[in-house]
Amino acid sequence: MLVTRLSFENFRNLEDSSIQPVPGVNIVYGSNAQGKTNLLEAFWFFTGGRSFRGAKDAETVAFGAQKAVLKLEFTAAGREQEAELSIARRRSAVLNGVPQKAASHLAGQFCAVVFSPAHLSLIKDGPEGRRRFLDAAYCQIRPGYIRVLTEFQRTLTQRNALLKDLRAGMGDGRLLDIWDERLAASGAQVYAARTAYIRRLAKPAEEIYAGLAGGRESFSLRYESSAGEEGISPEQARERLYEKLHGSHDADLAAGFTTVGPHRDDLTVEISGLSARTYASQGQQRSAVLALKLAEASVLREVTGEQPVALLDDVMSELDVSRQDYILNHIHDWQVFLTCCDPSAVMRLSAGRAFHVERGRIREETIA
Template identity: 55%
Template structure:
């Protein structure tokens, strides 16, 4: 997957332009508030997803305009395509001149992964963020998972409601056993998918992290199940915890409580990782997510890395700029010195919304 050119009109503060992208590394640099992240966001929107900043579509339209217009030429599996995206009070998209029913349909066509500083929560925050990360990633490559997860969540809400009712009416006990076996059944499917995904992730994440850290540190990712992974152990765990679950009216074990443990040199990255280590770990996870997509779809997504360089020493910056050549990367940064480390690629300077390629 390669973006070849991006064109934008009335998109945030960016001055209308068309830029030609380098097939490997594209560095976008400039002072704060000049439009670097805006440019990355413009490319990201072609993935069909919402803004990675959590912005509303209307916020992307340049102040004073009513319509933002984006266009992307990209190459996918050896073929050239053109996608168009208009953002007004709604989004409308075209692919190779044909209107799509929804802009979301761009999803399977232009593939990208994004890192933005908000993704640091992937290491810094609680297990829910990490569960969401793998759930989203799994849903993208094995769409059946989405339905299973939905059913599990629905059943879990029903069990929790029943736990509340059981405080007043013990006749409902039989119902609890029914829910528990259904929950164990669906739950074990979820843990199976998650373990399968983490196995895939582990084929890459260790090597990538080792590359970033110059071979000095080891990153490991493991699934930690609160109630075991197979149906029987999950069912046993649910049964064992029934009375405490009734008193709290919550379900204390199962995939909704499981953790994705991320360790650096055998220590939890969340509690013991330095700023640079935490950032490196998230970048490694994001790049591994892309590598897994490549393994399954045969195509390496474009990596959009917003503000990855800050807090990273020169060795780590060098790895990101010069050693992930197999796929196309867009990286924003403020420091001109980071750009100097780039050996092969293009750099763009962004100033007051004007994007200029540096020769």
């Protein structure tokens, strides 16, 4: 995956123009509130995904304009391609001259991973975000997994509804066993998917983390599951989940919802043997999220043969010089876009291109 040109019209505060990035590292630098994140957001929209900063489509159209237009020229699947997005109240897309039914159909045609400071919640906050990360990442490499998740979620909702009825003195208690079996069956598939994904993710994540930390810290991932330890077969996971669900009737009835299962599982991230959520420093948290995100991209490359573009928003702050140097000069074979405020980062980049953003105007600079 290689972006060769991006042009934009009426997009946020960016002055209508186009940029031509290079294959390696592209630094987007400038003071606060000049349009750096806006530029990354423009790239991201071509993945078909929603804004990584939670914006509604209409909010990205320049104030006073009716419609924003973004055009992307990129190489993927061995050929040159062109995508165009029009954003008004909603987004519409054209790929290689063919109008798409929905902008989300660009998913899989143009791939990117994004790091934004909001993603630090992946380490700092509760397990829900980590489960969502695992599920979304696995869906990208096995689209059929979405059906498994939907089935699991539906069964869980039904079991919870029955628990509420039973608590209110209604419903048939014998039905609970049927929901135990169904939830154990789909839950075991969720378990199998997440553990399979973590096994693939672990190695690239460890390598990237080691690069960032100069080999001075270790990094490991572990799935904490109600089905038991890692490495059991899906059939064993189904049996264990069934036993757990069956054994938790009293607790579930008291709570009014299902207290065990994959919807309570967690991905534990450890740095040098300590829980990152509890003990990691700011720089370690950033490094850990970055390792997870870049490893996600690396798994995607293994599966699709295509290297996603890395969009790194404000990743450098709180990182020491050696970690910054790793990001600037040691991530090879990737096209990286990274934003920062500190112009000295540009001096430390050994090859690549720099874009200075000032009040929405982008000026290109070549690095010696």
